[in-house]
Amino acid sequence: MARTIEDIKNGMTAEWIRQPAVMSAYGLDGKKTFKDCFSAASLENILFYVFAFAVWSLESLFDMHRQEVEQLIEGLEPHTLRWYVAKTKAYMQGCKLVADSDYYDTSAMSPTDIETAKVVKYAVATESNTVVYIKVARQDADGNPAKLTDTQLAGLRSYLDEIKDAGVSVQVRNEPADDMRIALVIYYDPTLLSVDGNGAGILSDGSEPVRETVQSVITGLPFNGVFRKSDLMAALQALPCVEVADIAEVKVKPHNSQEWQTVSGFNRPYSGYYSINSLTVDYQPYKTVE
Template sequence: MARTIAQIKTEITTAFTADETVAARYGFTKGVAFEDTFSKVSLESILFFVVAAAMWTLESLFDIHKKEVAELLDTKKPHRLKWYRDKALAFQLGRSLEPDTDTYAELVDSERVVRYASAVEYQGRLYIKLAKGSGDKQPLSGAEQTAVTAYFSEIKDAGVVLEVVNEPADHMRLSMDIYYDPMVFAPSGLRLDTGEDAVRNAIKSYLQNLPFNGEYRNSALVDRLQALDGVVIPELREALTVSDADYQAATGAKPWTGIQAKSLPVSGYYKIYEESNLVLAFKAYQTIESV
């Protein structure tokens, strides 16, 4: 961004008065303020203003050129995944795009529907995963999804096969043995001092606060529980997941898939829908003493 004429002139005059040779020739103290020595109509002041104005003009022309080149690249270069993610977050419900652009006349935060988004490319197709809500992620309504789909049809690069993924959270089922300090936890799993169901809350918090479309890791969950006061050994016995679409489509047994070390959610986020899907066996930890 171009500096102002005043900024440029100040830099010139500061260097001018800081020069020992110049100070000796003019008879002023080195480093003195330029305005304290030269009037605004002096030859030096006018000369420096003309130079500063010329430099400002050149910098402004470079800014214009940079903007024109950036706009040209936007029309010629295919966009990256981050661009699609950012555009999803910028979607405004109930507003039309500016003619022949991919932007709005103004951005109104209250009209932003998509609060979570991720762009994923898989087998030649671009998937835009979306969710709304604050903290508690939820799928968009049917009308909202229709509007977002039309929006991306308008702004996407030509030839890109794009699909909007707007689904409820993937189901998660966990089974764990929690070895606890009996001075901190009761056999029920509640803390003795506050009555809080700390382990269960920590597990739900971990899943809820994963980055949208972020990778779930068994080891990270264990580490999260290991940090809880009073939890000695959190042992993960089983971790299962299934997309909501497959869960709802199953007429008999649910098609749970075991998680081996890590997993990515189809919808972009996980949720434990039923308390029965979070099986915690609390076991008092006994130290093996040795002498």
């Protein structure tokens, strides 16, 4: 990492002012620093600043060069899961690869066109029994993960077959969001929250903090991130209107499965993301005195 101009200059001047010839020529006693002997406007100070700036510029160029080389090396890492994820996200719908390569010619495309063509916004790769599994998803109008269309999936599979390493089996998992059912018991502060005739817990501004918090926790998970019941509990308990929160039950299942699985502690979605199908909240006023 490049040193600062001041550090470079201080090192140069400290060594220079200790030289016997310099001490003799300037009549120095060796007890004072360069700054004590030469003003900021002196020719010596200006020259050393120029020298230090030149050295700093060179060191900065070396840093930039090293970073570029590291990025190139990272991009040339075949056989790694990270490489497969990067290549999957680089897929461009409706575009053709440069002949005998694994990249596109985007010189005639605008940044907006490039971003639109990259339909895979979420991807994660795992390996099991010599097979690379890649979970993928696009982004819907609301910014949430969604299943690729049949056309997008067919194009992606063809693209991966063309760029993958010989002998490697790649399986793309393109699934709708895992279904999720959540049942809560919320003991609330009646001075802050009220429950209407439909059983909704509402603040004075009309918002439903409990439901909004649950939705935020689930949609805020990273793609293929682990859902932890303790994280949901902590988020609910942090609400000022909630005195005690209890998660009665959380059940999940892949969208196309028939069997629901009760979550005990944590769960990782089969598809990579969740969709809340049912959220039941039993509101109870919190009473400290019976």
